[in-house]
Amino acid sequence: MEKSFSSLAELQAEIDLLKVRNFQQEEALKESLSSPSAIFSSVKGFFMSGNSKKSLTSDLLNQDILTNVARFVIPLFMNGIVFKKSGFITKTLITFLSQKVAKQVNSNAVSGILDKVKGIFANRKSSGVSNFGVKTRRHVDYGIPPDSESY
Known part of the structure; x- marks a missing residue:
């Protein structure tokens, strides 16, 4: 996971990319917990088994x-x-x-x-x-x- 950066510009680009990913994940989380039915489906998904998750x-x-x-x-x-x-x-x-x-x-x-x-x-x-x-x-x-x- 460690990346080596040869310049300050590459480091700034990586920081900006991580900020964008963080913002996208926050928005997805807010959307998934926006209504009671969404919360119920999230809890239900925790107990139900899916294809790829335990x-x-x-x-x-x-x-x-x-x-x-x-x-x-x-x-x-x-x-x-x-x-x-x-x-x-x-x-x-x-x-x-x-x-x-x-x-x-x-x-x-x-x-x-x-x-x-x-x-x-x-x-x-x-x-x-x-x-x-x-x-x-x-x-x-x-x-x-x-x-x-x-x-």
């Missing part, structure tokens, strides 16, 4: 159950316990951000984290270190000694 309902149904649960549990936990006495704007921002985080949570991410934690404890157990950081003595069986009677 809708909210298909987005929710295509996620795994852990992601859908996290979309409700994380905001409730954050607003109910962590930010209990905060204001409306703070709670709204926390809800928005936690919804974005919940989209990143899926069963693969959670199982990966659990495998890492399990690996840490398995490495600690196999290295002979106790929970208090003290080396423990392990009994190592080398098999039947060569000088024994059964050899």
Whole structure:
């Protein structure tokens, strides 16, 4: 997306082009929200699936159950316990951000984290270190000694 400009005139032309695009997008947005029926069709289009865009309902149904649960549990936990006495704007921002985080949570991410934690404890157990950081003595069986009677 980065463009290199060799002169000031090219930069000014690009700025003017971006201003025109911005104005066109503002006009299109004003036109799409000019009447109640236009607003209703915009909201309806958000829930209905089109040819090229994903809708909210298909987005929710295509996620795994852990992601859908996290979309409700994380905001409730954050607003109910962590930010209990905060204001409306703070709670709204926390809800928005936690919804974005919940989209990143899926069963693969959670199982990966659990495998890492399990690996840490398995490495600690196999290295002979106790929970208090003290080396423990392990009994190592080398098999039947060569000088024994059964050899």
